[in-house]
Amino acid sequence: EAEVAQSPRYKITEKSQAVAFWCDPISGHATLYWYRQILGQGPELLVQFQDESVVDDSQLPKDRFSAERLKGVDSTLKIQPAELGDSAMYLCASSVPGQVGEQYFGPGTRLTVT
Amino acid sequence: GEDVEQSLFLSVREGDSSVINCTYTDSSSTYLYWYKQEPGAGLQLLTYIFSNMDMKQDQRLTVLLNKKDKHLSLRIADTQTGDSAIYFCAESIGDTDKLIFGTGTRLQVFP
16 A cells, blocks of 8 residues: 655754655655644644645744755655754645545654754 | 644543544534544544535444534544544645644543
């Protein structure tokens, strides 16, 4: 069964350092999402791509976060510089446009900033 | 703004039914969803209901929707230890792909 792949699974970094996460969606899924999930809370959408274009990045802290999906397939989310409050699980999901809500999630990257 | 609220914790005995409740605020939501998250894993879509439906049943899962009160519930029949996880309610924003998730309800099933 096709799955969303994410790496790394775990990342520990010191504050002020740069960190990057990678996501490979299910083949053929044009829509890709990055979520942040703080411990004890539900996922919060950071950015949504349709192919290589950003559809929604209204909740992305653009002073330190950036996301790209250059060829409309895999995607990278970067944080520079990392802050203590960025410690969270970063989840990637993908879907077929129009199949509202049927988002398929990867296992996530757990980031700890020290 | 949009807000989805859930109780934080539910504990049930194996074999009993579990009922997880959720309230939402966006009356224009087209779909409402239940996702399951096991420890250290991503979210898995369990089921969803279209906003013009009152009930949907899928094997051991029953979803009830009270649109007037903006209340959604998930009933799990014959709850098993493998059902122990965090359950998230989510609403779509209008007819978009954007989802707003609740805080999650941790279901613990004991023998």
